[in-house]
Amino acid sequence: MASHYFGTMIISVQGLELLIVDLKSLKTIERVHKELPVGDDLYRHQPIKFELVNQMATSLRGFLQLLNDYQIEDYRLWGSEALSKAINADFIADQVFLKTGLKLNWLSISEETYYRNQAVLVDLRQKKISTSQDLTYLIGINSGNTTITEFNHLSFIYSSYYSLGPVRIAEDLQSLRQSAPNSVEVLSDYIDSKLSDYKRLLPQEAIDGPSELILLSSMPLSQLTVVNDQQHTLTADQFETIFDHVIDASDQFLIEEYGVKESEIPLLLPELLLVRKLMHLTKATSLHFSRNTVLDGLAINEAVRSGYSKYDFSEQTITAASNMANHYRVEPVHRELVTKFALHLFDQLKPIHQLTTRDRLLLQVASILHDVGAYIAAHEHYLHSDYIIRHTSITGLSVHERQIIAAIARYHSSTTPSEDLSHFQQLDTGERLLVAKLAAILRLADALDDDRQQKISRISVSIKSPELVITVYSNENLSFENWEFSYKSQFFEETFGLKPRLKQRSVTSK
Secondary structure (H helix, E strand, O other), X not given: OOOOEEEEEEEEOOEEEEEEEEOOOOEEEEEEEEEOOOHHHHOOOOOOOHHHHHHHHHHHHHHHHHHHHOOOOOEEEEEOHHHHOOXXXXXXXXXXXXXXXXXXXXXXXXXXXXXXXXXXXHHHHOOOOOOXXXXXXXXXXXXXOEEEEEEEOOEEEEEEEEXXXXXXXXXXXXXXXXXXXXXXXXXHHHHHHHOOOOOOOOOOOOOOOOEEEEEEOOOHHHHHHOOOOOEEEEEHHHHHHHHHHXXXXXXXXXXXXXXXXXXHHHHHHHHHHHHHHHHHHOOEEEEEEEOOOHHHHHHHHHHHHOOOOOOOOHHHHHHHHHHHHHHOOOOHHHHHHHHHHHHHHHHHXXXXXXXXXXXXXXXXXXXXXXXXXXXXXOXXXXXXXXXXXXXXXXXXXXXXXXXXXXXXXXXXXXXXXXHOHHHHOOOOHHHHHHHHHHHHHHHHHHHOOOOOOOXXXXXXXXXXXXXXXXXXXXXXXXXXXXXXHHHHHHHHXXXXXXXXXXXXXOOOOO
């Protein structure tokens, strides 16, 4: 079979899904879904039952047989962020590997959002979803989580996350609803309480105004409105009409008239109320439904990585990092200059460091965020930067990548990995080397504007072994910069075996 076929699988609290796609055309070849009620245990804080893990393995073996039928050797298995929170998540991953030979790769909530966004953005760019408003919100709802991502003219603005989903709501309020005289009112109040700070906590970059919602991974609500189409659209008035028809309807009516599965009936009311609240908060004039999942985004990402597609979604990660830097009041001119210098150094040193485009993105994010810790305290701010980055979700980055970026920020100032082995040894050998290389580059870039006075307007770099000559263009006295550069360059020399030397030229020089 064609070598450009790719298989991607995911285990989530809804069950298991397999997607086989042609990476050249991004055409779906096969899509298989196996339901598995994992959420019942998860949201009761119980270990996932052993028989469910066995069912996972059985389904995965079936997926592997299908992949084998297509002679596909390139495939991946992922686990959702919600499932990774299970008490026995490590046991699940181990059993899956022992029974199927598949390594389970956990996704963070920011990665799930990022990949779903990719799939929808491709549809929007190809006009498969037609929108009329400038503002578009992508709403990702799964059993226990809701993510809200705002785009303006298809440009990423911000993303926020709430531990709020139909299964989680139903589980949290099960006992209360049995005793409450008006379950609709109780559910509505509960959702309102969880979203009460939505407006107040919006980042300063958020844009207000009429919008359209695109709903992803919606469960019972999509059964009411979408039959076989890839997407479907409702106006705000049409949604309210459906809401009025369904809100007090009997279970039998929902099953017969709308085809809602009996198992999903307890989830319909929480989801309806949640979507209605989000429509009001975002001033949505219409609601679009998309069948795209995390797997569609993962397939697109693989097509980009393999060179079959030219899509670039890194803007979302860079913007999310900039939003985070703004939140922690990082001085913008300094961070932009340091980022500019760091990326220039990275590009010119490519024959020496042999790092990837993805590594360049990690350096860019670290450059944007290296001073976020000063929000807590200027003294040893790099330690605070490390903590903040490790504990803050950033769109498009895995938990592990955040750890790497946090380590780069930790070592951008004075401490070096060799002086801080207890922390540095958490990474494997290859990652330690990556952190050392990127931290050494960031140190040089930071030294060029350490006093925050932007005396240096631009730089050029040349490698004249055993030296790295950095020519800086400035008409000002750079005594302090030379002193700081001399100190911070020692780590670079230890890492790359090149001695950095600063050379000054006037800004009028060619």
